[in-house]
Amino acid sequence: MTLSVYLSGEIHTNWREEIMEGCRAAGLDVAFTGPVTDHAASDDCGVAIMGAEADKFWHDHKSAKLNAIRTRKGLADADIVVVRFGEKYKQWNAAFDAGQAAALGRSLIVMHCLEHQHALKEVDAAALAVVETAQQVVQCLTYVQRGTLPSTE
Amino acid sequence: MTLSVYLSGEIHTNWREEIMEGCRAAGLDVAFTGPVTDHAASDDCGVAIMGAEADKFWHDHKSAKLNAIRTRKGLADADIVVVRFGEKYKQWNAAFDAGQAAALGRSLIVMHCLEHQHALKEVDAAALAVVETAQQVVQCLTYVQRGTLPSTE
Amino acid sequence: MTLSVYLSGEIHTNWREEIMEGCRAAGLDVAFTGPVTDHAASDDCGVAIMGAEADKFWHDHKSAKLNAIRTRKGLADADIVVVRFGEKYKQWNAAFDAGQAAALGRSLIVMHCLEHQHALKEVDAAALAVVETAQQVVQCLTYVQRGTLPSTE
């Protein structure tokens, strides 16, 4: 049973690598996907390929749509969508991905620090697990795939 | 052709009333739904009905789930989902609703001020209209229902 | 916004009447459906209409399928499915209905006493509200439809 996991949200810390490394170390059979995490490329991909725009709205629009091709594929193929909300920024795209994942019936794991708990209550309410650390995500995936808990591994 | 419109997002200004009043004044045939906008009731409904919780997480969890019954019904019945992002707060529930609406194939109208343009680019990219004012939403609904434009009414 | 509510489960107490009466008293706009609650008719409807069976299995089979026509219609039309587990009996049909409701994306309200909490944890985990009394169901429906809480009515 390979698990397909899409890692959505915050792109400024190395939480994706921590999760992927943790799963590798545990020997799990997980296929990870996620958005393009090169911030500049993600912002400018549309105009870089399809031509410059004078208006910032359309500059962003072209890139957001091109990125959506990757996001849609990732969400469509995923069994589990992990969405991390970082400490900073609006991160509406993370919540938007979570909404799509929920409506598509994907299992949702939300990862955020305590201070965001109240603001994320609607997202958490749609999740099957709410965690704070990458290690907890690894432990969840380990349990889902093997049925073993941290203390018994 | 009655249009069913769900008004999601910001609850601190009277934008919903402006839209509803504008549509009424224009004589449109629109059925509006939306979340409970009494902030205190929305935060406490779960414990008020199903019993107190010592832990803030579960206090919020109970309420978020009870509110989700209303949200799901509204999104399921809607032809059009209007999501407004206000100037303040995280508003992740608004982006979460937008994600659900997009995945369910509902037509999405997003309403926000210019300064949020970059942060909302993924949500805007999934929308069929992006506006700044309640009046523009009324004009969109008028056009969708009747085919008439502001200057020709 | 008329709410369509299917009342599934236990048929030996008058909890359905309590909920319906409570909603009527509150002036809510709710359309209720539910299974046939005449136990003898429900058990024997198949053979009464389509001919006797020597084997108890097929006697029950014919009735269960005929009842399924009504259940399917009720679940398909419902916005909300309320499932009550009583104190006695196996009540596997109640859990079966809850499973169908969850998979169909219906909003699930589960009603049971405290002593069944552990045995029902999987069903409760799929629910948007877990309550003990018919009055709480009425309060949930009141809140979902009107946004008002018990103390503020």
Add this chain to the structure above:
Amino acid sequence: MTLSVYLSGEIHTNWREEIMEGCRAAGLDVAFTGPVTDHAASDDCGVAIMGAEADKFWHDHKSAKLNAIRTRKGLADADIVVVRFGEKYKQWNAAFDAGQAAALGRSLIVMHCLEHQHALKEVDAAALAVVETAQQVVQCLTYVQRGTLPSTE
């Protein structure tokens, strides 16, 4: 034609092993999945990974949701869902899984002893096979995959 089979329900006897061993012995091409059958791990996984809960309801809730990630994946990938009801306990989660499987259009095989026949009539009515023993499940899977019957093997 690999068959994907989810083995749901009772976790106190070795019926899963009997079925898997029987299919192996017969040389069938079947991929089995199922819930975590370590009862203690299944009950405590939520708090073990995501932190302790003072309230038994939330203790169970966290675990039930984490287990649901595995169940959803298993049901989504399955061609056939075998649900076994044992002699003891409420086993509402088994009936809940059966309900989900039926609503998702999975082929349902129900396995239970005679004494539960009446109580399980609604579940049996949605099934494509009702059996008493693990050997019969193996024979069903053998027939479905190869078209051969017990006497002709």
Add this chain to the structure above:
Amino acid sequence: MTLSVYLSGEIHTNWREEIMEGCRAAGLDVAFTGPVTDHAASDDCGVAIMGAEADKFWHDHKSAKLNAIRTRKGLADADIVVVRFGEKYKQWNAAFDAGQAAALGRSLIVMHCLEHQHALKEVDAAALAVVETAQQVVQCLTYVQRGTLPSTE
């Protein structure tokens, strides 16, 4: 709870009228639809409206497709599909409708005489009720809508 019932199959006897009259007499709230039962019109509608065809295959093709508009609408709107197989003819369109109804999740009632039992076993296996007479269909619909049985009315 209005029941929507599509009456498919045999068009040479007045079984549809018997069912409709029986439901009217019982005061049920049922909306009936069905195919065009004027055999000549049904066979020739395509060429009558869209022009003659030299080849019988295309003559029939045009009519079959035009009739399919009505059938699709009826099946899409139906809660229950009643399919009657008469004593004569191939009646493959009846079995074809039954297959569509089953795949669309409509509740299926099959009506045929005993001698066709073996040939119809696959269709019967997908049905929620198998009957021989129009009166039994009326009794089924009465039970589904009101929960009353023949002897208790």
Add this chain to the structure above:
Amino acid sequence: MTLSVYLSGEIHTNWREEIMEGCRAAGLDVAFTGPVTDHAASDDCGVAIMGAEADKFWHDHKSAKLNAIRTRKGLADADIVVVRFGEKYKQWNAAFDAGQAAALGRSLIVMHCLEHQHALKEVDAAALAVVETAQQVVQCLTYVQRGTLPSTE
């Protein structure tokens, strides 16, 4: 049985009025929808409501999306989609609507002159009726609703 019919495609002749008037004259119960047929309004609605664009691509883009809200609603609600291809212009939006209608399982009626037969073969192959005149559409709708043919009315 009210039929919901979306009239898509060519906007330069009065074929919609002919069909609507023909159905009215025949006393049929049909609810018609369709795109905005005021060409100028349809082209400029986006910028008229949401602000001017320097670039023709985005000028058109805004309008096309706003029009899509109406189209989606019409296609979603329709039992039957009639698509007319006129003598002139590319009319790719008509073929695009036909593709959406086919994929959504709506019954498709295509209306075009003989000279376009070869170019429209893929669209015609997905249709349930192919006609040349508005009168034939009226006759099709009359037959679908009432089962009567032109010569027998």
Add this chain to the structure above:
Amino acid sequence: MTLSVYLSGEIHTNWREEIMEGCRAAGLDVAFTGPVTDHAASDDCGVAIMGAEADKFWHDHKSAKLNAIRTRKGLADADIVVVRFGEKYKQWNAAFDAGQAAALGRSLIVMHCLEHQHALKEVDAAALAVVETAQQVVQCLTYVQRGTLPSTE
């Protein structure tokens, strides 16, 4: 591009072998599935595994449901469903499979002799190809996979 093809219908001649052999000879990449074609096994599988039935109806019922597990899997996995109607028997299961295939959106190829043309017009109207011989099915599959025609191979 592997094509998945389900071969439904008549089980008394070797048309399945002809098609499979023809595709093998042509070197096509096709995965074939189909029902159990051992008539006796197909008729008796239910009681052979799950116990004898006194009543012929239930004898057949048990077998039909067990066979349905295989049929559902085959139809669910198929890109193309080929349904052959032979010269004899009612073959309602063939038409029932065709109805399911059509409603599930599978591409349908129907194979029958000329004399059945009128009786099969509704099934043919839902098909993407209507043929008389196994060789034509092989030619269709060759064209679909490679784009080559008989004369050009």
Add this chain to the structure above:
Amino acid sequence: MTLSVYLSGEIHTNWREEIMEGCRAAGLDVAFTGPVTDHAASDDCGVAIMGAEADKFWHDHKSAKLNAIRTRKGLADADIVVVRFGEKYKQWNAAFDAGQAAALGRSLIVMHCLEHQHALKEVDAAALAVVETAQQVVQCLTYVQRGTLPSTE
């Protein structure tokens, strides 16, 4: 992450080869499908296999349906549908494919020259990328799969 890409539309230039060659050169993991591009075979496949037709409409009809088997398979399996509109011809089948792709939720990339911009505005509005050259399609696919932009490769 293998990307499945269906290349729809214009068949008179070698744009498919350019895209496939470009992706091969870039070492991307993409599986391409597309229609039969041998114009004569595509036009005559129906009659070549299933027999001649006197009427051009049915000649085309048979071929269009046989081709639809391939198109449906390609669209169903695709993550991304690229539709190219050439300079000449009506190309309604291209727009029809685009409509199907959009309704099925496939990511749509549209490729056309500037002069067709206005006529294609509805199709472009449903696309996630609008480009002019095969090289841009390769760059889009490179970015979607690897996150790298032209200048950084």
